Amino acid sequence: MPSNPYTPGQVPRILAGRTAEMRRIEGLLARVVTFGELGGPLLVFHAPRGIGKTSLLRAGQRRATESGFVTAWVACSRQQPVLAEIAHSIGRALERADAVPAGAAGNRWRGQLERLTVEVGLPGAKVQAEVARRESSTPPHAAIGVLESLLHDAAAAVRKRGGAGLLLLLDELHAASADEMAVILNTLQNLDGERADNPLTTVAAGLPVTPEALTRAATFGERSTFVSLEVLSDDDARAALVDPAAAEGITWAPDALDAIIEESNGYPYLLQLLGSTTWEAAEPADGDQLGLDAVTRGLPVARDQLAAMHRARWGAASRLEKQFLAAMAAVGDGNITRAAIAAGMGVDSRAISVPRERLIDKGVIEPVGHGLVRFTLPGFGAFVRGLDEA
Ligand SMILES: Nc1ncnc2c1ncn2[C@@H]1O[C@H](COP(=O)(O)OP(=O)(O)OP(=O)(O)O)[C@@H](O)[C@H]1O
Ligand SMILES: [Mg+2]
Incomplete structure (x- = not known):
């Protein structure tokens, strides 16, 4: 096996x-x-x-x-x-x-x-x-x-x-x-x-x-x-999936590869996660090919894993940090300015330094220069917006 x-x-x-x-x-x-x-x-x-x-x-x-x-x-x-x-x-x-x-x-x-x-x-x-x-x-x-x-x-x-x-x-x-x-x-x-x-x-x-x-x-x-370092190109993302499988004598169906490349946007962690959930769903035997059906069956597991990471990060945040994250998520998923976060929290932009530093220390957000920050985990903004609706 x-x-x-x-x-x-x-x-x-x-x-x-x-x-x-x-x-x-x-x-x-x-x-x-x-x-x-x-x-x-x-x-x-x-x-x-x-x-x-x-x-x-x-x-x-x-x-x-x-x-x-x-x-x-x-x-x-x-x-x-x-x-x-x-x-x-x-x-x-x-x-x-x-x-x-x-x-x-x-x-x-x-x-x-x-x-x-x-x-x-x-x-x-x-x-x-x-x-x-x-x-x-x-x-x-x-x-x-x-x-x-x-x-x-x-x-x-x-x-x-x-x-x-x-x-x-x-x-x-x-x-x-x-x-x-x-x-x-x-x-x-x-x-x-x-x-x-x-x-x-x-x-x-x-x-x-x-x-x-x-x-x-x-x-x-x-x-x-x-x-x-950038995300992997489509060719390299393909290699990240194909080569480890090939070493085990397993191949990938082209449409299955396409689906994962699309879903991961070349983000290496997601490639590994989706490769892994697809493999577990397929339980391939020698010489098998991983197909689109296995990708689809693996997706909920990958999403669960991401959601668990989202929930753990949210749960570990203080009330003030949660307000900060909610204000960020409301703006979007890209690089967010200090001013936009402060405005969302209804406070002066100097007042947000403490939660900002804490969240950076915890690796939940990261500075990207010029005072901008963004979420470190894909989908975290959407997760936080989802909480708002609940
Ligand atoms: N070139 C690559 N080919 C295949 N998989 C990769 C490649 N680079 C990274 N990965 C996978 O992506 C994930 C993240 O990699 P890694 O831990 O090196 O990232 P990092 O930038 O150091 O992250 P962090 O800032 O959280 O420490 C791991 O699961 C790793 O196996
Ligand atoms: Mg690292």
């Missing part, structure tokens, strides 16, 4: 499309591999929720691992000091034996990694503590030096032991504070000054507000490379 290959809410088995974006990551990696030097300025992918930022970063991480990189992954959050997380993650990455090439080269690498952990791991631990301590009490410039030497030591040690270098991945970068962003940007700037000694590169992802936040944190933040 073939098993359901779709992954709503998880990293996909097969990354569809994103060829140009992967090429950018590979360009940075190649520079580190070939010249043993810093791979270009900070590369930042930005997009709303569910578009595939984390999936892309994970694919980049896989590619780097295959090329002999040691990779450190940090999911930035407002609850954890980001710089300490970076230090921990690098420490763990150096210890982990998974991030090695296969075969004999891998065995050699494992031995080297052990020695390397002894060398860099101990001072690394000291550095972690220092970063954590300094972060809260002293101006960012104190932390810059610490992070700089940590990254340099780790990358140089990896390289010296025969690895390609270090890849630092920063997901959810919008959640870092302005100070933390300033430290990261200044550190990379300094490392670039001695580029040839620093075989590492950094790739980040965040919500659409990230470029603005980075530029505000340090003027030269704007020298980072910003790439916005």
